[in-house]
Amino acid sequence: MPARAHKIGSLLFCPNCGTLLALPQGNEQSVTCEQCHHEEPASSYENIEIITRSQPDAFPSALRQKRKTQTKIHQGKELPKVTEKCPACGHLEAFYEEKQMRSADEGSTILYTCVSCKHGWRINN
Template sequence: MASIGSLIFCTDCGNLLRESTGDEAAILICELCGTKNRDTASKTITSESKPDAFPSSLRTKRSAVQTLTAADKRGDAIAQESCPECDRPEMRYYTLQLRSADEGSTVFYSCEGCGHKYVLPKLSKIIQWAHNDSLI
C-alpha cells in the first residue's frame, strides 16, 4: 500500500480508497476489488532528493540558453564574406537603421576567428562600436 499525503491506494489494484479515518487500526475496503487495506494516512514519510535528481525541462532550456554566445543571442546572420584580417570565409553580421528611413541600413560585421569588426558604410560615429559592443 502506498500513500501520498492523505490519499490511500489499494495494495492490489491501485484504486483510490475512501477517506482516511486517521486511525491506524482502521481497515479500508477497496470498492473495486474488495481487498482489505490498513489506514496508513497518519504515517509520516520523509524523503530527500538532490536538486538535480529529476530532470526539468526548464532547467534543460536554461542551460541551453547559457551555452549560447552573445552573437547567437542577438540572432546574427552569417555572411559568405571573407574577413579582411584573417581571410576566414564567413563573418557574422547584423543591421541597424541608424540613418534616415530613405537611406540604407548600417551593417555591422564581426569575425569569429580573429575578432575583427567593421561597419558598412563607414561612419566616424560608429567607430566606438568596435570598442563598446552595446549598440545591439
C-alpha cells in the first residue's frame, strides 16, 4: 500500500518530501510531486471536495486566492507574442505558449504559432 498524501484543510502534501501537490488537470488520474515524483491518485482530491464544501474556511484565504490566479493563467486565451522566426514563411513574430507535460520528467514544451501564416511548431525544453 503506497503512502497517501498528508491532508491539511483542503491541501495535499507529498508524503515523501512534504511538497504542496498541484491539483489534477482535466481527467488526470494522478498528480506527480514536482520534487520526488511521488504519484498521488486523483481520488485523494475527490475526498477533499467534500471536506471543502462542509468547511469553507478550512484553508486560509491567501491560498484560496493563489489557486484562483493559477486557474486564470491556465484558461487565458490571449497568448503573448515573441520574436521568433517562422520556419514556414520567415515572419519574425509568433504567439508563444508553454505547455507543462504530464510527467515532471518530460519538462515543458514551448508552442509557437506564426502571427502571419498561423504555422505552428514546438520546442521541447
